Amino acid sequence: PPSSSFIMGTMVKVFDVKSNSGRVFKFNPGVVAKQAVDMVTERWPVDDFSDYGLFYPAPEDSADHTRHNSNPLLKTNPLGFWLAVSRSIDSFGFTERDCLEFRRKRRPVKVGFLDGTYKVMLLNETLPVGDLLREIARKVNLVTPLGFALAEESPSKTALRWLDTTRSLREQAVAEQHSVIFRMRFFFEDHPPSPKDTVALHFYFLEAREGVLKGTIPCTEESAFELAALQLYGERGAFDDRRKSAPQLDLDTYLPARVRGQEGVLDKLLKAYQSLSGVSTASDAEHRYVTICQTFPCFGLALFPLSEVGATKPFLLGVGRGGLCKLNPEAMTVECTFPFAHIYRWCVKGTSFLVDFGDYASEHGYPVLGLDAGTLGEEISHTMTEYVSFLTSPQANRSPILPVYHQHSVVTMALKITTSTCGRSLASVATFPSLRTASIPLHTRPKMVCFPSRNGVGASVMKN
Numbered sequence: 001p002p003s004s005s006f007i008m009g010t011m012v013k014v015f016d017v018k019s020n021s022g023r024v025f026k027f028n029p030g031v032v033a034k035q036a037v038d039m040v041t042e043r044w045p046v047d048d049f050s051d052y053g054l055f056y057p058a059p060e061d062s063a064d065h066t067r068h069n070s071n072p073l074l075k076t077n078p079l080g081f082w083l084a085v086s087r088s089i090d091s092f093g094f095t096e097r098d099c100l101e102f103r104r105k106r107r108p109v110k111v112g113f114l115d116g117t118y119k120v121m122l123l124n125e126t127l128p129v130g131d132l133l134r135e136i137a138r139k140v141n142l143v144t145p146l147g148f149a150l151a152e153e154s155p156s157k158t159a160l161r162w163l164d165t166t167r168s169l170r171e172q173a174v175a176e177q178h179s180v181i182f183r184m185r186f187f188f189e190d191h192p193p194s195p196k197d198t199v200a201l202h203f204y205f206l207e208a209r210e211g212v213l214k215g216t217i218p219c220t221e222e223s224a225f226e227l228a229a230l231q232l233y234g235e236r237g238a239f240d241d242r243r244k245s246a247p248q249l250d251l252d253t254y255l256p257a258r259v260r261g262q263e264g265v266l267d268k269l270l271k272a273y274q275s276l277s278g279v280s281t282a283s284d285a286e287h288r289y290v291t292i293c294q295t296f297p298c299f300g301l302a303l304f305p306l307s308e309v310g311a312t313k314p315f316l317l318g319v320g321r322g323g324l325c326k327l328n329p330e331a332m333t334v335e336c337t338f339p340f341a342h343i344y345r346w347c348v349k350g351t352s353f354l355v356d357f358g359d360y361a362s363e364h365g366y367p368v369l370g371l372d373a374g375t376l377g378e379e380i381s382h383t384m385t386e387y388v389s390f391l392t393s394p395q396a397n398r399s400p401i402l403p404v405y406h407q408h409s410v411v412t413m414a415l416k417i418t419t420s421t422c423g424r425s426l427a428s429v430a431t432f433p434s435l436r437t438a439s440i441p442l443h444t445r446p447k448m449v450c451f452p453s454r455n456g457v458g459a460s461v462m463k464n
Contacts (some may be wrong), residue, residue, distance in 0.1 A: 009026050009027055009028045009029055009031075009090070010026070010027045010029075010031075010089050010090045010094055011024060011025075011026050011096060012024070012025060012027070012089070012094045012095075012096070012098055012099070012100055013025075013096075013098070013099045013100070014040055014054070014099070014100045014101070014102050015062075015099055015100070015101050015102065016040075016043075016044045016101075016102045017101055017102065017103040018044070018046075018102075018103075019044060022099070023043065025039060025040065025043075027039070027089040027090070029088075029090055030088055030090070031088060031089050031090075032085065032086055032087060032088050032089070033053070033054055033083035033084060033085050033086070033087055033088075033089060034085040034086070036054060036083075036089055037049060037052060037053060037054060037085075037102075040054070040102050044102060051104055051105055051106060052102060052103065052104055052105065053082055053083065053085070053102075053103070053105050053126060054082070054083040054100045054101070054102060055080060055081070055082050055083070055100065055101045055102075055103050056069060056071060056073070056074075056080055056081050056082075056083065056092075056098070056100055056101075057069060057080040057099075057101055058074060058078060058079055058080045061079070061080060062099055062101070069097075069098050069099060070097070070098075071092065071093065071094065071098060072093070073092070077170065077171060078173060079170050079173055079174075079175060080170065081170065081171070082105070082125075082126045082168075082170070083100070105124045105125060105126045106122045106123060106124050106125070107122070107123065107125050107176060108120050108121070108122055109121055109122075109123045109125075109169070109179075109180060110178075110179035110180070111136060111179070111180055111181075111182050112153060112179050112180070112181045112182070113181070113182055113183070113206070114181075114183050114203075114206035114207065114210055115206055118179065119139075119140075121135075121136065121139055123135060123136075123169075125168055125169050125170055126168060127168060128165060128166050128167055128168055129149075129150050129163045129164065129165045129166075129167065129168065129169065129172075130165035130166065132150065132169070133145040133148055133149070133150060133165065133182075136150075136182050140182075140199065141199050142199050142200060142203070143197065143199075143200065144200075146188060146395070147184050147185065147186040147187060147188050147189075148182060148183065148184055148185065148203075149162055149163065149165070149183070149184075149185035149186070150162075150163045150180045150181065150182060151163060151180065151181045151183065151185075152172075152174050152178055152179075152180055152181075153178065153179050153180065153181050155178075160181060162185065162379065163180070183203070183206075183207065184203060184204070184207045185302070185383075185386075186302075186321075186383075186386050186387060186390070187207075187299070187300030187320065187321060188321060188387070188390045188391075188395070190294070190321065191291075191294070192204050192287055192290040192291055192294065193287075194287075195281070195283040195284055195286075195287045196283070198283050201283060201286050201287055201290070202286060204286075204290045205234075205286040205289055205290055208289060208290050208293040208294075208299070209227075209231065209289070211293070211298070211299065212224070212227055212256060212293065213252075213253070213254075213255075213256055214256075215256050215257065215258070215332065216298060216301075216303060216332070217293055217296050217298050217299050218256075218296070218298060218331075218332040218333075219256075219293075219296055221259055221262075223292060224255055224256060224259045225255075225259075225268055225269055225272040226272055226276075226292065227289055227292060227293070228254040228255050228269050228272065228273075229269065229272040229273040229275075229276045230276065230279065230285045230286075230288055230289045230292075231254055231285070231289065232249075232254070232269075232273045233273070233276055233279055233282070233285040234282040234285040234286050234289075235282075237282075238276075239270075239273050239274045239276065241274075246266060246270060247270075249266065249269070251265065251266070251269075254269065255269070297325075297333075297334045298318065298327070298332060298334070300320050300321065301318035301319065301320045301325070301327075302318065302319045302320070302383050303316045303317070303318055303327070304316065304317045304318075304319070304373070304376050304379070304380055305329065305376075306353070306371045306372060306373055306374075306376070307371070307372045308369075308370065308371060308372065309352055309370040309371065309372050310370075314329060315327060315328065315329060315335070316328075316329045316332075317371065317380065318334075319380060319383045319384055319387065320387070321387055321390075321391065322337070322339060322340070323337060323338050323339040323340040323341075323342070323343065324337070324338040324343070324355070324384075325337040325338070326338075338355070338357070338366065338369070340387070340388060340391065342357055342360040342364065342366065343355060343356075343357060344356045344357055344358030344359075344360070345358075346381060346384060347381075348373070348377035348378055348380075348381050349377075351372060351373060351374050351375070351377065352370055352371065352372060352373060352377070353370075353371040353373035353376075353377040353380055353381070354369065354370055354371075355369035355371075357369075
């Protein structure tokens with residue numbers, strides 16, 4: 001039989017945060033949250049009702065302390081939850097002890113950046129993080145947030161927790177007093193932005209500088225001084241020969257630790273700064289900085305400390321646009337690589353992360369890679385999925401350099417057309433780039449594909 005709430009409707013108290021007052025509303029059966037908001041705005045008019053919604057707070061955060069919220073949905077949403085606009089009020093199972101809040105969807109969020117600055121932005125907390133990325137990008141004049149992500153900053157500011165782009169801040173328990181960091185997580189492009197796109201280029205520069213200073217992007221001593229000189233140029237302009245004394249510099253912000261401890265390091269840095277050439281603007285300096293860093297093997301890699309199952313020696317697993325690589329954690333050198341084109345599948349099983357190379361295992365001597373990932377398995381899998389999703393998207397096809405492909409990759413091929421009679425290939429008569437795309441399954445080995453013609457085999461094309 002239908003429940004009494006379905007017959008009688010739902011009686012629930014709604015508290016208006018702005019006027020600090022409340023009243024009990026009766027919502028008829030089938031009334032959805034959007035209609036309920038319209039009813040509430042008749043009682044408390046607002047300028048833009050689309051910016052308001054109904055919120056179910058956690059008991060300790062409720063503005064009305066006479067009610068004690070205990071809805072089962074709080075188990076998965078400990079900070080409270082917004083009522084989905086298309087969901088009926090009676091489906092939530094509210095009781096007379098519950099209290100909803102009528103409040104603005106936008107709240108101030110402290111957004112941090114890699115240069116140490118913070119901006120407080122009004123963001124719609126009912127939206128998923130993916131939508132917030134686009135809104136933040138618009139506010140900082142960034143054309144596209146491709147490759148960017150939000151991370152929650154720990155109170156000590158020593159650790160980051162990457163946020164899921166499909167869920168809202170509140171659904172991921174990001175409290176209102178916590179700050180989030182807007183930074184690059186995925187390096188999809190194999191070339192830096194143009195010096196004319198100063199905003200995107202600066203974000204790339206900040207990521208590159210972070211890796212160099214922390215040692216996750218190791219470089220030679222010569223490159224370290226050149227990069228530091230380029231950073232100086234971007235901050236101070238060209239070297240001033242008229243300066244009589246050396247500038248006061250915090251070397252921690254220019255050079256990695258292994259170089260800073262050398263004798264006469266400041267003189268070496270100023271000499272590199274003075275001899276710098278081919279740079280005319282700060283954007284040119286940042287562009288050259290990023291271009292140099294992209295030549296290093298570790299640039300753009302997401303690094304995870306792991307060990308192989310049954311082994312005690314730890315190593316770093318790097319995930320980037322080219323696939324996976326295994327690094328020595330002490331020397332930060334790449335020991336071996338596994339391109340995405342050679343990976344058949346992967347999965348997380350308990351604390352283990354398994355990689356299957358399919359037919360390529362025997363061909364290249366790959367084992368079934370079993371890694372003791374602890375709690376990092378899901379994050380590794382997500383990182384790989386993001387790269388594969390991009391490499392199989394139309395954006396990747398616009399890249400000037402063909403990326404490494406994965407299952408069902410979209411690639412542009414150069415076809416070499418040859419004539420033949422009786423199935424024998426003769427000299428090629430034309431070579432031209434094909435404007436068509438082909439879907440190449442992961443497990444497919446390179447093989448010859450024959451196109452029929454009137455006299456037999458007409459053309460031989462190397463598939464991939």
